[in-house]
Amino acid sequence: MRHIDRLCGALIVAAALTPTLSSAAVDPREGEALYVGTTPLKNGGAPCLACHGLAGHGLAFSASFGPDLSAAGETYDAETLATALEDVPFPSMEPIYRGHALTQGERADLAAFLLEARAAPPPAGGALGRLLLEAGLVAAAILALLAVLFRRRMPPVTAALAAARRAEGGSR
Missing domain, CATH: 1.10.760.10 (Cytochrome c-like domain)
Known part of the structure; x- marks a missing residue:
């Protein structure tokens, strides 16, 4: 006991x-x-x-x-x-x-x-605003990359079109 x-x-x-x-x-x-x-x-x-x-x-x-x-x-x-x-x-x-x-x-x-x-107060813009901002930044980065990669591709095409126009008797 x-x-x-x-x-x-x-x-x-x-x-x-x-x-x-x-x-x-x-x-x-x-x-x-x-x-x-x-x-x-x-x-x-x-x-x-x-x-x-x-x-x-x-x-x-x-x-x-x-x-x-x-x-x-x-x-x-x-x-x-x-x-x-x-x-x-x-x-x-x-x-x-x-x-x-x-x-x-x-x-x-x-x-x-x-x-x-x-x-705590909710953040300004909320989740949708942040998603849109992130998507916009990704889209801008992709467009900038494409502009850099394809910048040199157009001069040969432009030159070929100008030569074809001159051969046809065009002003350029």
Whole structure:
């Protein structure tokens, strides 16, 4: 009986000393780095941006497998977000994170980042504006390359046409 009392006392002390999500130091910047993948997840899971878009992150329309998480912070609180990341209740995410569970710190940092992203104003122009800008830059680069490559092709054609006109008695 005495051993059970000691074990219960030890468990109570351990629970009191274990930091909870609300008391742990969370870092939204670390959550952002985990989200975009600049800091790899400790257990080797894929970064969130691989499947989920978030206003202001990634190329326009690049992450389209999962839903956009821009409004996640408006719908859920930090505890709910961290719990969702712990249990991964979504069938499409389960095979990706099986054996690659997020740590408690990663969950807290990601939740803090998603809550902070809620308060941030959306970037000017949005994703469509950025997509159009990127497409315009690519088109301009292709046109410039074609102009350089085919610049020398026209003089022989022009000279041949001028010679044919002169042979016919034309003014040129």
